[in-house]
Amino acid sequence: xxxxxxxxxxxxxxxxxxxxxxxxxxxxxxxxxxxxxxxxxxxxxxxxxxxxxxxxxxxxxxxxxxxxxxxxxxxxxxxxxxxxxxxxxxxxxxxxxxxxxxxxxxxxxxxxxxxxxxxxxxxxxxxxxxxxxxxxxxxxxxxxxxxxxxxxxxxxxxxxxxxxxxxxxxxxxxxxxxxxxxxxxxxxxxxxxxxxxxxxxxxxxxxxxxxxxxxxxxxxxxxxxxxxxxxxxxxxxxxxxxxxxxxxxxxxxxxxxxxxxxxxxxxxxx
Ligand SMILES: C[S@@+](CC[C@H](N)C(=O)[O-])C[C@H]1O[C@@H](n2cnc3c(N)ncnc32)[C@H](O)[C@@H]1O
Numbered sequence: 473x474x475x476x477x478x479x480x481x482x483x484x485x486x487x488x489x490x491x492x493x494x495x496x497x498x499x500x501x502x503x504x505x506x507x508x509x510x511x512x513x514x515x516x517x518x519x520x521x522x523x524x525x526x527x528x529x530x531x532x533x534x535x536x537x538x539x540x541x542x543x544x545x546x547x548x549x550x551x552x553x554x555x556x557x558x559x560x561x562x563x564x565x566x567x568x569x570x571x572x573x574x575x576x577x578x579x580x581x582x583x584x585x586x587x588x589x590x591x592x593x594x595x596x597x598x599x600x601x602x603x604x605x606x607x608x609x610x611x612x613x614x615x616x617x618x619x620x621x622x623x624x625x626x627x628x629x630x631x632x633x634x635x636x637x638x639x640x641x642x643x644x645x646x647x648x649x650x651x652x653x654x655x656x657x658x659x660x661x662x663x664x665x666x667x668x669x670x671x672x673x674x675x676x677x678x679x680x681x682x683x684x685x686x687x688x689x690x691x692x693x694x695x696x697x698x699x700x701x702x703x704x705x706x707x708x709x710x711x712x713x714x715x716x717x718x719x720x721x722x723x724x725x726x727x728x729x730x731x732x733x734x735x736x737x738x739x740x741x742x
Pocket of ligand 1: 567586587588589590591592593594609610611612613617622646647648649670671672673677
């Protein structure tokens, strides 16, 4: 039997209407109208799942299938140490566990990511949802990023294929402030169930990326924003609060306890 989450397609949106993320909304209406609010998956559900040790184990299993680099090895050791020492009491989240939780619970049909690098975060969604359509944007202008390898889109393509991804994949090279608007203008029908903003880490760049993509997030869809307490980018938390958390259309969850911090928000209003 198919899993309960997201197997049914949401009803097509009327022209001008924000479409609904099938895996996040209640599909039934009484006499054509909703009784409760249609969005069924809130930030507590997703945040709770993101910090759960089962999600961490699933995320770790994906990360360990990737071509290793120093950061992947470090991360894997960090996860293993946490689980060995603190067992099922350990609560930890990062972009990888948040995306693993969102992919498992929402079953996204379309995922957009700004800031792909070597494809680690994209791989987590691809592994959980092999048919999901993926669109990734990155500068891919240098062989390294923050001292870590940034091997380019062909490497990412090969990693995702090795993990069994079989849905459409578009990897778009260049500055997101140009490539993302160009893509969205060329694809007026493109709406997303899940979006990650993890590209330009400057204050203006991160805010601009959020502003570009939020209008294309489906109702019930989730936006993920990384590094909200990264010591090298202390302003990112404020960017998140200003651009998303203070907007009543979004219901937010933040994790700042360990690591570099991560935030997510569910679009609950159009
Ligand atoms: C933190 S890394 C992304 C990590 C990835 N999301 C992960 O979790 O594995 C940030 C990436 O954003 C890219 N980037 C930085 N500025 C950008 C811009 N203006 N447009 C597009 N990509 C950019 C960098 O090349 C780098 O690969």
